[in-house]
Amino acid sequence: MRTERPDAPAVVDAYADRVAAYVHIPFCRRLCPYCDFAVQVGGDLDGYVGALLVEIAADDPFARPLDAIYVGGGTPTSLAAVRLGEIVAALAERFGLAPDAEVSIEANPEDLDPGTAGDLREAGFNRISLGVQSLDPAVLRALGRAHDPDQAVAALAACRQAFPTVNADLIFGTPGDAGWESSVRGVLDSGIDHLSVYALTVERGTALSRAVASGAPAPDPDDQADAYLLAQSVAEAAGLVRYETSNYALPGYACAYNLITWAQGEYAAFGNGAHRHRGGVRSWNIRRVDRYVERLQTGASAVSNQEHLVGWDREVERVLLGLRRAAGVATGRAGAALLASPAGERLLAAGVIAADDHRLWVAQPLLGDEVAREVLALAPSEC
Numbered sequence: 001m002r003t004e005r006p007d008a009p010a011v012v013d014a015y016a017d018r019v020a021a022y023v024h025i026p027f028c029r030r031l032c033p034y035c036d037f038a039v040q041v042g043g044d045l046d047g048y049v050g051a052l053l054v055e056i057a058a059d060d061p062f063a064r065p066l067d068a069i070y071v072g073g074g075t076p077t078s079l080a081a082v083r084l085g086e087i088v089a090a091l092a093e094r095f096g097l098a099p100d101a102e103v104s105i106e107a108n109p110e111d112l113d114p115g116t117a118g119d120l121r122e123a124g125f126n127r128i129s130l131g132v133q134s135l136d137p138a139v140l141r142a143l144g145r146a147h148d149p150d151q152a153v154a155a156l157a158a159c160r161q162a163f164p165t166v167n168a169d170l171i172f173g174t175p176g177d178a179g180w181e182s183s184v185r186g187v188l189d190s191g192i193d194h195l196s197v198y199a200l201t202v203e204r205g206t207a208l209s210r211a212v213a214s215g216a217p218a219p220d221p222d223d224q225a226d227a228y229l230l231a232q233s234v235a236e237a238a239g240l241v242r243y244e245t246s247n248y249a250l251p252g253y254a255c256a257y258n259l260i261t262w263a264q265g266e267y268a269a270f271g272n273g274a275h276r277h278r279g280g281v282r283s284w285n286i287r288r289v290d291r292y293v294e295r296l297q298t299g300a301s302a303v304s305n306q307e308h309l310v311g312w313d314r315e316v317e318r319v320l321l322g323l324r325r326a327a328g329v330a331t332g333r334a335g336a337a338l339l340a341s342p343a344g345e346r347l348l349a350a351g352v353i354a355a356d357d358h359r360l361w362v363a364q365p366l367l368g369d370e371v372a373r374e375v376l377a378l379a380p381s382e383c
């Protein structure tokens with residue numbers, strides 16, 4: 001039986017030494033009005049996979065085999081399972097894969113029938129994350145989704161049959177969402193072991209932001225706070241543990257890939273717009289799909305830019321990432337500087353953050369952004 005609690009400090013801190021690989025698949029059937037990821041409708045799928053395989057083969061292995069692979073998007077299930085399996089096999093060949101490695105894929109409900117779920121499992125994936133978003137038909141329409149609630153429930157059942165670990169993504173705070181509690185209960189009833197809940201965010205440059213600018217209702221922060229707390233109580237009553245601002249898991253089912261990134265661990269990344277963290281450097285690939293493919297085809301690097309994370313900046317980032325976790329973060333220089341600052345004293349007195357002799361954590365996750373702003377505003381400190 002899996003028992004590891006993902007809100008235990010010793011459990012989450014261990015991920016700092018583990019390593020992962022992310023693969024971005026940018027293709028979608030259509031563009032959701034709220035989405036600002038590096039995606040496009042259709043394209044040269046074979047050319048893109050070819051470029052990915054070149055990029056993977058040219059990268060340097062870590063000192064240890066991969067503990068996690070995450071194939072995200074976009075809509076990875078735009079590719080046939082056999083092609084996705086080739087990508088996993090290429091990663092395993094180049095980097096090695098730990099025997100207990102997590103191998104995750106994101107999928108959209110309209111693509112997931114029992115046959116496809118079985119094919120993905122056979123292709124090497126052992127965790128699937130389904131973009132359900134809502135089980136309310138009006139909300140799914142408002143979000144411009146291609147699936148309806150019945151398809152989502154059927155897809156969850158297919159995933160449950162085929163996979164040892166199943167996540168559902170939900171979006172809360174869509175204006176007019178009267179079915180939020182039913183959505184949360186519905187996905188939990190399907191037997192998922194992991195749940196991600198995201199506040200609908202109006203990203204600049206999206207169709208949603210243009211609609212809001214033209215008078216469509218924007219998400220209401222108070223409604224979103226209520227929805228967040230409701231999800232928390234329903235998920236926790238079902239035995240899931242909140243281990244990050246937006247993420248819940250049954251003990252033993254936390255997402256290893258996410259835990260590596262929040263522990264400031266190292267990860268390789270492949271595909272257009274993909275971000276990596278290796279050897280103290282954060283770098284990211286060119287965003288446009290055609291230019292990404294062209295670069296790989298001509299033997300050029302796909303990296304568009306990079307930043308060296310050293311000294312105080314690295315320490316501040318460690319605390320910012322670590323504070324997203326329920327277990328918080330070892331206090332260190334930046335944590336000590338926060339606690340010693342007027343803002344830190346105020347946040348502590350108000351119960352927004354909490355601390356013991358070694359650690360600091362956010363006690364009111366709804367105010368996590370305010371805490372992050374104060375951490376970013378800290379002056380470099382030697383304490």
Ligand SMILES: C[S@@+](CC[C@H](N)C(=O)[O-])C[C@H]1O[C@@H](n2cnc3c(N)ncnc32)[C@H](O)[C@@H]1O
Binds near residue numbers: 131201
């Ligand atoms: C990049 S998407 C990929 C998953 C898949 N293509 C899908 O849409 O189901 C990953 C998740 O991010 C979340 N997401 C994307 N844009 C968002 C936004 N503007 N506000 C809130 N959540 C968002 C959704 O829950 C989505 O499932």
Ligand code: SF4
Binds near residue numbers: 027030031032037073
């Ligand atoms: S939300 Fe998912 S399906 Fe929709 S455009 Fe973004 S990546 Fe594609």
